[in-house]
Amino acid sequence: MNMQTMKSRRELLRSFGHMGIAGVSSALYPGWMPRLVFSPRYQNNAPGTRDVLVAIFQRGGMDGLNAVIPFGEGSLYYDRRPTIAIPEPDGSALAAIDLDGHFGLHPALRPLKDVWDAGSLALIHGAGSPDPTRSHFDAMEYMERGTPGDRSTSAGWINRHLLSAAWQNESPFRAVGIGAMVQGSLRGTSPALALQSIADFHLQGRDDQLEVVSRTMAGLYNISAPEDMLGTQASDVFDTVNLLSQMANLDYTPAYGVVYPESDFGAGLRQVAQLIKADVGLEVAAVDIGGWDTHESQGGAEGEFAGLLGDLGQGLAAFYADMQDYMSGVTVVTMSEFGRRVDENASAGTDHGHGNVMMVMGGGATSGMYGRWVGLDSDVLDDGALAVTTDYRDVLSEILIKRLGNSAMDQIFPGYSMNPLNIFQAR
Amino acid sequence: MQQFSRRDMLKLTGLAAVAASNVGWLAKVRAQEGTAQADPSWHVLSRVTWGPMAVDVERIQAIGAEAYIDWQLSPENIPDSGVDEWLSKFDYLAGTARGVYDRAYVDDYVYTVVPWQRIYRAAYSERQLFELMVEFWTDHFNIAAGDSMGEKIVDDREVIRRHALGNFRDLLFASAQSPAMLFYLNNAESVAEHPNENYAREVMELHTLGVNGGYTEADVRAVARALTGWTVADTANGAGSFYFDGSVHDYGEKQILGYVFPAGRGIEDGLQVLDILATHPSTARFIASKLARRFVSDQPPEDLVESAAQIFLNSGGDIRQTMRHILLSPQFAAAQGQKFRRPIDFMVAMLRALRPGLDFGNRPYLVWSLEDLGQLPYNWNPPNGYPDAAGAWLNTNGLLNRWNLALGFPYASEGWWDDISLNLNAVVPHAANANQLVANAVTAILGTPARLPREDFDLLSAFVADDGNPTIPLSEEARADKLPTLIGLLLASPQFQWH
Structure with a gap:
């Protein structure tokens, strides 16, 4: 199967699909639309006292051993991956990029080397969920709930953070999930917004009926006193449309001539940057990047997996560059439901494993390799995979406490006891 | 291109909402939804069809709910000539597997035809319950068509449709030997030396036992070994059909779910695994x-x-x-109105309420709309299928997209899309005044006026009458001007989102 062809077909369909809608919206923006200054209640009510969190989920189980390569393991790594291993650093374009003499970045992550050199990229190897499941769906669900092995928790970990925070924020943009659905980590009683496209987020209809149609819809959904989940969502639609209509420039231009990758992931990060700069009260954004379930033909320094990493690395680096004047107040963290087996499989891919690499990017982080590396000796592997030596919540809890100002770990991660890695400076 | 430039020039444009603070005047005591009297036959129709049409109501009233269900449970006895005729435009869909693969390989159009025919069949097949079962099993044995739409077309025909109301064991065996599934979950490449566990895991977790169904990681590995060699013949060897390649099978002894599989067996290993799973x-x-x-x-x-x-x-x-x-x-x-319509349920219910003529044009608006709503058929990448429960679908952007589709689609009556023809006068009968027009429209879209709370009815009447008297005669011009948006408002209403 050819990933490239698949993508071009999909994007063909997609580009046609949006032509009519995106094309008209800004040109014919109705003149009567209110352009009020933001109500103070929508602003993060203690500006500058906490970071905005951008939580990135790599769906499918990223092969962390080929993203941040333990080339220093020698044959323990290279013999197990005869066709997909990434060559040791030798300065060439298709070899690992040395970080510390033992680990190296995949060449497709080259844009992140600048962030590493700037001192703002922390890498945590052997991170993951303590639950052993190798089911995508269980592993994702547990990770996003923040309670591995326990499904009885009623909401996602980010939602519980927002609920337990000492401050309030009524902005509909307080928590935003980029995409057609709200991510599991955001689900719960604290409202979260699903947002596909800022430019397209408005009611469509006849010019001469704009006002009466929105008034009638507001009435049909009784948005002034929502009675159920559907009414609440409808009310959020109106709040969101109103706020977005007030954003001075819907055609966002990134700073410093930065160009984001033309992918769903790149577009998602671009919109997060736009929302942060617009100061609409965003506290947490969740962005997904899929396609990591590389059971076959994953490739090495080039190929399918390299393409995925390229999108990830270019997207993150573009965000970092675009946001450089804001990065002291932004933390980006990546996670994936599990890593993959050390052994390459028969299809030149890799099967579900366990330990993985997490990345943290932000002004509050200090570059370095973190976690406890136990190596790839057969006797330390977990069912053929890198063992989990760092609970992913060790990374998240430190972010929550030092950067987001919420120490209510008993509510966000019930039953978990902390082992801080000291990645961050406190604000 | 033409439709969209017309759309630009005409009237589709950004429409911002009135500020939330401005709608305080709408505060009102809302009639409890669902107080509309229980109507068992409407409930049955809402769930065993993709949306009740008048002809369905007549039929269930004539023969009773149980006979109606039994009739729908025997699709082999229900003629479906309208769908057959429509599909004959795409004769390759019914052709040989080889022909389908070849066509999909050279013709990107197939990637649009296939979702389009999915929507069409759901909307217009007489075998409504059968089409709902097809949808259920398509999710259950999910295959993201990706680059292998040809294989998925054959899977839809030979696996899903052949067994949708048949026997689960047959369905499972057919799926396990379907080239689309063998490729999608990588069993086609699984060999003794390096078994690929993808299918082995999902066949237990998602297709049969469920994640808590009592299997272990060791079972996953052993099942993968048992299924080594289950692959797809190459073209020279049998035109892309299932093939057991004994040369790469793992002949060692295996223990699976408490059973010992003796050494030295070939395809029997996999057949026994499926047997154990099917009857577990x-x-x-x-x-x-x-x-x-x-x-x-x-x-x-x-x-x-x-x-x-x-x-x-x-x-x-x-x-x-x-x-x-x-x-x-x-x-x-007892479960009336408890299911939230997923995007495709919503779209198809809308089509059944309006009954537009659907042709096949170059720019199939409905296919793109379904993609915007997040449910393009055969396009859910993980193997668990599109989510079923409301929580996954009920979100802000999804709701807004739904409203926009509802408010825009009735304008198909003005010729906005080349491949959609719609006559609203056939949907909503003429009426003397605004109140009557709203009553007729509510009946057409929601089945009975009782399903809409009185306050909402008044809002719609006020819209049609321009806030004037809704009981004075309505001009033909005003009726034609208001009708598409009136229907759109009903399709976008809370009542239409549940069934």
């Missing part, structure tokens, strides 16, 4: 709970799941008997 009590429970979640409610009653699982087990996996049990159960009857 965990499978009966898992399938029963998923059917009940789809057809009854997001939290199906435990006693119904139990009894349906028993029927499934005792009947040897007879899907028809299991469905009959669920649809005739008191728990089903």
Whole structure:
């Protein structure tokens, strides 16, 4: 199967699909639309006292051993991956990029080397969920709930953070999930917004009926006193449309001539940057990047997996560059439901494993390799995979406490006891 | 291009909402939804069709709910000439597997035709319950078509449609040997030296036992070994059909779910695995709970799941008997209005309410709309299928997209899309005044005026009458001007989102 062809077909369909809608919206923006200054209640009510969190989920189980390569393991790594291993650093374009003499970045992550050199990229190897499941769906669900092995928790970990925070924020943009659905980590009683496209987020209809149609819809959904989940969502639609209509420039231009990758992931990060700069009260954004379930033909320094990493690395680096004047107040963290087996499989891919690499990017982080590396000796592997030596919540809890100002770990991660890695400076 | 430039020039444009603070005047005591009198036959139609049409209402009233369900449970006895005729435009869909693969390989158009025919069949097949079962199993045995739409077309025909109301064991065996599935979950490349566990895991977790169905990681590995060599013949060897390649099979002894598989066997290993899975009590429970979640409610009653699982087990996996049990159960009857329409449910219910003529043009608006709504058919990448429960679908952007589709689509009556023809006068009968027009429209879209609270009715009347007197005669011009948006408002209303 050819990933490239698949993508071009999909994007063909997609580009046609949006032509009519995106094309008209800004040109014919109705003149009567209110352009009020933001109500103070929508602003993060203690500006500058906490970071905005951008939580990135790599769906499918990223092969962390080929993203941040333990080339220093020698044959323990290279013999197990005869066709997909990434060559040791030798300065060439298709070899690992040395970080510390033992680990190296995949060449497709080259844009992140600048962030590493700037001192703002922390890498945590052997991170993951303590639950052993190798089911995508269980592993994702547990990770996003923040309670591995326990499904009885009623909401996602980010939602519980927002609920337990000492401050309030009524902005509909307080928590935003980029995409057609709200991510599991955001689900719960604290409202979260699903947002596909800022430019397209408005009611469509006849010019001469704009006002009466929105008034009638507001009435049909009784948005002034929502009675159920559907009414609440409808009310959020109106709040969101109103706020977005007030954003001075819907055609966002990134700073410093930065160009984001033309992918769903790149577009998602671009919109997060736009929302942060617009100061609409965003506290947490969740962005997904899929396609990591590389059971076959994953490739090495080039190929399918390299393409995925390229999108990830270019997207993150573009965000970092675009946001450089804001990065002291932004933390980006990546996670994936599990890593993959050390052994390459028969299809030149890799099967579900366990330990993985997490990345943290932000002004509050200090570059370095973190976690406890136990190596790839057969006797330390977990069912053929890198063992989990760092609970992913060790990374998240430190972010929550030092950067987001919420120490209510008993509510966000019930039953978990902390082992801080000291990645961050406190604000 | 033409439709869209017309759309630009005409009237589609950004429409911002009135500020929330400005709608205080709307504060009103809202009539309790769902107080509309229980209507058992409407409920049955809402769940065993993709949206009740007048002809369905007449039929169920004539023969009764049980006979109606039994009629729909025997699709082989229901002629479907309209769909057959429409599909004949795409004759390759029914052709040989080789022909389908070749066509999909050279013709990107196929990637649009296939979702389009999915929408069309759901909307216009006489075999409504059958099409709902096809949808259920398409999710259950999910395959993201990606680059292999040809294989998925054959899978849809030979696996899903052939067995949708048949026997689960047959369905499972057909799926396990379907080239589309063998490629999608990588079993086609699984060999003794390096087994690929993808299919082995998902066939237990998602297709049969369920994640808590009692298997271990060791079982996953052993099942992968048992299925080594289950692959797809190359073109020279048999035109892309299932093929057991004994040369790469793992002939060692295996232990699977408590059974010892002796060394030295070939394809029998995999056949026995599927047999064990098909008849396992965990499978009966898992399938029963998923059917009940789809057809009854997001939290199906435990006693119904139990009894349906028993029927499934005792009947040897007879899907028809299991469905009959669920649809005739008191728990089903008590679950009126409890299912939130997924995007495709919503779109198809809209089509059945409006009954537009659907041709096949170059720019199929409905296919793109469904993609915007997040449910393009055969395009869900992970193997668990599009989510069923409301929580996954009920979100801000999804709701806004739905409203925009509802408010825009009735304008097909003005010729906005080349491939859609719509006559609203055939949907909503003429009326003397605004109140009557709203009453007729509510009946057409929601079945009976009782389903819309009085306050909402008044809002719609005020819209039609321009806030004037809704009982004075309505001019033909005003009626034509208001009707498309009136219908759009009803399709976008809360009442239309549940069934």
